[in-house]
Amino acid sequence: MMLSMILEGNAQNTTKGGIHTIEVTVELNDESLESCFKSIERQTGLLFAFLPGQVDPYTSITLPKATRTVSATLDLVLKHTSLTYRQMNNSIVIFEKPTPSRSETTDAKEEMAVPALHVVTGKVTGPDGEPVPEANVQIKGAHAVTTDLDGRYTAEVLDHDVLVFSFVGYKTVETNVNSRKVIDLAMEYEVPLLQEVEVNAGYWKVKGREQTGNISKVTAKEIENQPVSNPLVALEGRVPGVYIHQYSGVPGGGVSIQIRGTNSLREYANDPLYIIDGVPFPSTQVSSSFISGAIIPNANPLNNINIADIESIEILKDADATAIYGSRGANGVVLVTTKAGRKASGSMQVNVDFRQGVGRITRTMDLLNTQQWLEMRKEAFRNDGVTMTANNAPDLLRWDTTRYTDWQKVLLGGTARVSDVKASVSGGDEFTRYLFSTNYYRESTVFPGDFSFRKGSAHFNFNHATRNDGFRFSLLASYTGTGNNLPKTDPIGAAIQLAPVAPRVYDDQGELNWENGTWANPFGALRQTYTSNIGTVVVNSIISYRVLPGLYMNNNLGYTNVQVDELQKNPISSLNPTAPDRTGSSMFGDNKVNTWIAEPQLEYRDTIGAHGVLKMLVGTTFQQTISKGQTLWAKGYRNDDLLEDPLSAPEIEVAENAYAQYRYNAIFGRINFNWKEKYIINLTGRRDGSSRFGPGKQFANFGAIGTAWIFSSEPFIEHVFPFLSYGKLRASHGITGSDQIGDYQYLDSYSSTSNTYNGLKGTVPIRLYNPDYSWESNKKTEAAIELGFAGNRILLSTSYYHNLSSNQLVGHSLPVITGQASINSNLGAVVQNTGVEVMLNTVNVFNSNFTWKTYINATAPQNKLINYPNLKGSDYDQRYVVGQPLSIRQKYHYTGVNPETGIYTFEDVDGDGNMSAPNDYQSLKKVTQQFYGGIQNNIRYKNWQLDVFFQFVKQTGINYLSMFLNTPGSRLTNQPVQVLDRWQQPGDITGIQQFTQRGGGPLGVAATAYNNAREYSDYAISDASFVRLKNVSLSWQLRSSWLKSMRLQQGSVYVQGQNLLTFTKYAGYDPEIPVGSRSLPPLRIVMAGIQLTF
Structure with missing residues (x-):
């Protein structure tokens, strides 16, 4: 008995210590105990937890108005009840005495x-x-x-x-x-149960139930279940309204993200705002496109962030959610929150996770073998009536025609090795928490040679709060270093185009075999390399001080620095010995981007009457970003050993030298009012200032309103619709702007000439002064309904959005006499993005041994140019069509193969007998997504956990034809086996024209027709839809007895797979990259690992 009393006493003494100094003002007039709890929650941020029906008997409590500590208040209201309480972190748990x-x-x-x-x-x-x-x-x-x-x-x-x-x-x-x-x-x-998920809204956090805006959240567990290195890849297909795809499957490859469509006519102005722990992060590649573009197209900066450090990613989409970020959030906001320490009663926790695996390409194309190749080439010469010679047919007369090489297997058939190890140390108590983590990731390539991508990081997070919660301080610091060693160009082009009879790679002496200069040895290109080293620093500190009850003074301070060093080498040994100027060259890149931000804020929370909660925020932003970079082209090397030293080059050219300073400041405010936890309104206003506009145009005002009605809390709804366990209507409308025009665009600008006069270089104007253009405008409207059935085992959310982007910033053509091709200006063009987003979450099976949950999301977007003044005759006449998506393609209409001539034919709209653009453009093809989404199933059986995710996309894309640049039968270029179904004699009915070895020109009618089909007609556009088994994760929790014997707190072993199966009719490598890109497709990766917690 004495033991029970001691345990009980210690528990109470320990738990009350954190709330005995936090003060609240509470007044109860014959009110329920639950009302008291809600009043304390509103004033302090504490959360009460109690069992269903536990507080229902206490409905008539009176307490005089006074300011007391939380513990004193609870002691008074619980004095004559059978209940007591215990504080646990930020929660107060109510239980029976x-x-x-x-x-x-x-x-x-x-x-x-x-x-x-x-x-x-x-x-x-x-x-x-x-x-x-x-x-x-x-x-x-x-x-x-x-x-x-x-x-x-x-x-x-x-x-x-x-x-x-x-x-x-x-x-x-x-x-x-x-x-x-x-x-x-x-x-x-x-059950019934509505999971109260708290999401990061940027400057504050909000429960999912109380959201007025559209915010999607992806948790650390969903991210960590995937063997990927870029966090954006982990979001593919998982977030409604967000379309993500990879540009390349090379490690560290580029990734594209679009949040609710394309808003701007400028391609580079549609990137979202990235915020990492409150600090803005670059949204476009920092590396030089001169150097990295060939192997890593559209590199994404988030690839330089350690995915293991991420706690959650929130994506803000509508006006209400993004308005607080003003013009920076016009294209949506991606908030990355990194991990922090958790309360551990002062003890330290060590976590180690190691996984290793392999990656391979998912499929290859069916190309011609040796016999089929020889048949094609000989037939091409017969069709053209041309005699074969050693010069025009080395493959037939000089090469070994008995050879066969599967170049896809040689150049793309390797196995990528993937290793990932991470460790963390965390601990703390009720007031102080800390976390230190480190990670190392390495992924090789499927290409022959020692190529790889490496990433290492260190992350530190420290949080402290005083006992009365009057002062809070957090400090975060992280460093990530990435290194890339890749071939200069993607060898996929050589893999699909090299003839199967091409010579062997090495001669008898082990040197590259150039077969007397008759072919381009692909292993020569592999010796031309691209290397990069990227260092990324993120530092953030948040200070919060309670000035008065309910009034807080906060300050967010942040700094990021990204530094990129690049080297592209073109050694002499990589060049054909017959080349006329056989010297080596190198390109050196040095780019830096650093950003600092300071955001002082005042936050106020108070109760209005017995049922109202008022939250207000006002703050200001000061931000500066400095970007600078230089690219040197060193030429004329005679020794490959000197390629890394620019001073050893006989000739050096400055290919790029840039410096830019961007300054941004703003005043922002937010008012949120919640009445009875049923009626919620959120008002946001912001005045932005940007250095990217001229005098008088630098400032603009933006704002939004969001509302929500939780109608399921209405008594009449509960009576009329008893099957409805949750229901909410929400709507938002607002205006944001965009300043993504680049720096110094309104100023007169000059550039140095590459040529000299009397030994001196001059300058030439490259941009005219134009202070009159101003902010783009984006009006966003959304309406949504959220429903819960069967005790919220079925949750359905449907939203409709309508965005109008106007006052478009584009290049306006100028007369030749001005000396400039164009000048930036605002145009009355209007781009519309609409769509429907649906989320369905279900709990299918629910018991102690077996649980099965399903999560489905789908998006049906529509993009349309609804207005463009004077489009006819403008520079964009052949690019855009009013009433059509921005991704529209104007093409010749393919009408088949002429059965008499065996040549591709197209509809001659103007009847002049020739195919010419734009007069003969008739076909309009929408190269875009009709709908997309994903299906996740989480299944648990005892200690086993299985997560399966399918991604689906309905879309139209550029087909495989665009990858084959040369006409079937010509220029030693292999072809897909589909070409065997070609026209051979008059009367043949087929979809493939005759073989020809000619190029273009008057005699190359077939070659010209092929080029028209490949590049200018709708023949090259086809369905690129797919369903992909994107991710599978299977884990097993170690038994308790095993953990105890090994002195472990937790342990699991797991297997993960990415891009495992793809179901598609697309004839190319991968429908995810359906734009004719000659880039390596995403790899199939399988990894196994073990996680231990000490």
Whole structure:
């Protein structure tokens, strides 16, 4: 009995310490106990947790208005109840006061008769197998203990005792001890249940139930289940309204992201704003496109962030969600929150995770073999009536025609090795938390040679709060270093075009074989390399001070620095010996981007009456970004050993030299009012200033309004629709701007000439002064409904958005006499983006041993140019069509192969007998997505967890024809086997024209027709839809007995797979890259790993 009293007393003394100094003002006039709890939540940010029906009996409590500590207030209102409380982190858990069940007597004999106590241990987990920290484990009728961060508990019990396991949101479970020493329990969710997921809205956090804007969240677990290095790749198909695709499968390759479509006519002005822990991060590649563009097209800066450090990614989409970021968030906002330490009662926790795997291309194309190749080439010469010679047919007369090489296997058929190891140390207590983590990632390529991508990082996070929560401080610092060693160009072009009879790679002496200069040896190109080293620093500090009850003064300070060093080498040994000027060259790149930001803010929270909550925020932003870079082209090397030294080059040319300073400041404010947790309104306003505009145009005002009505809380709704467990209507409207025009565009600008006069270089104007253009404007409107059925085991959300982007910034053509081709100006063009987004989450099976959940999202977007004044005759006449998407392609209309001539034919619109653009453009093809989305299934059986994700895209794209630059039969270029179904004689009906070895020109009618078909007609556009088994993750949690024997807190082994299967009719390599790009497709990657926590 003494032991029970001590445990009980210690628990209460420990938990009340964090709230005995936090003050609140509460007044109750015959009100419920729950009303008191809500009032405290509004003023402090604390959350109350209690079991269903636990506080229902207490509906008439009166408490005079006064300012008291939280603990004093709770002591008063709970004094005459059967309830007590315990603080756990930021929550206050309400539970029943313990009542003695064992007879307490002073009789020594009776005391001696009490059976002996023994220790029972165990682990409490949720339906997903994750530990349930701070769950209540009570000896029925006596004291209680709580589980630690890993769900473990220890209690002293009697054999006949009953343990009661409870936690808010889970079913309460009772189990008899029966002399057991280990009792593990898998708790089930209490259904009905609405998961109150808290999301990061940028300058504040909000519960999903109370959102007025559209914010999607992807958690660390969803990201870590995927063997990828770029966090954006982990989001593919998982977020409605966000279309992401890879440009290349090379490690560190480029990634594209579009949030609710294309808003601007300028391609580079559609990137979202990236925010990492409150600090802006570059949205476009920092490396030089002169050097890296061939092997890493459209490199994405987030590839330089360690994916293992990410706690969550939130994507802000509509006006209400993005307005607080003003013009920077016109194209959406991607918020990356990194991991922080968690409360661990002062103890330290060490986590180690190691995984290793392999990657290969998912499929190859069916190309001609040696026999088919020889047949094609000989037939081409016969069709053209041309005699074969050693010069025009070396493959037939000089090469070994018995050879066969599968160049796809040679150049793309290797196995990429992937290794990923990460470790972290974390700990802290109720007031101070810390985390230090490190990571190393390496991925080689499928190309022959020692090529690889490497990434290493270190991350530190520190958080502290005073006991009365009046002062908070956090510091985050991270460094990520990435290194790339790749071939200069992607060898996929050589892999699909080299003749199967091409000569062997090496001669008898082991040197590159050039076969007397008759072919381009692909291993020569592999000796031309691209290397880069990128260092990324992110530092952020947030300071918060409570000035008065409900009034807080905050300051967000941040700094980022990205530095890129690049080298492209073209050694002499990579060149054909017959080349006329056989010298080496190198390109050196040095680029830096650093940003600092300071955002002082005032935040106020208060209650209005008994049911209203008012939250206000006002702040200002000061931001500066400095970008500078230089690219040198060193030429004329006679020794390959000197290629890394620019001073050893006989000739050096400055290919690029740039410096830019961007300054941005703003004043912003937000007012949020919540009445009865049913009616919510959110107002946001912002005045932005940008250095990218001229005098008088630098400032603009933007704002938004968002509203929400949780109609399921209305009594009449509960009566009329009893099957509806949750329902919310929300809507938003607002205006944001965009200043993504580049720096100094309004100023007179000059550039140095490359030529000299009398030994001096001059300058030439490259841009005219134009201070009159101003901000683009983006009007966003959204309406949405969210519904829950069957106790929220079925959750459905549907939203419709309508965005209008106007005042477009484009290049306006100028007369030749001005000396300039164009000048930037605002145009009355209007781009419209509309769409429907649907999310469906279901709990299909739900019990202690087996759980099955499904998450489905789908988006149907529409992009349209609805106005463009004077488009006819402008520079964009052949590019855009009013009423059509910006991705529209104007093409000749393909009409088949002429059965008499065997030549491709097209509709001659103007009837002049020739195909010419734009007069004969008739076909309009939408090269875009009609709809896309994903389906996730999470299945848990005991200690096993299986996650399966399918991505689907319905789209039209450029087909495989665009990858084959030369006509079938010509220029030693291999072809897909489809060309065998070609026209051979008059009367043949087929879709493939006759073979020809000619190029263009008057005699090359067939070659000209092929080029028209490949590049200018709708023949090259086809369906590129696909369904892909994007990710599979299977894990097994180690048994408790094993963990105990190894002195581990947690452990698991797992297998993960990415891009495992693709179902498509697309004839090229991969429909994800359906734009004719000659880039390596995304790899199929399979990894296995182990995770241990000490």
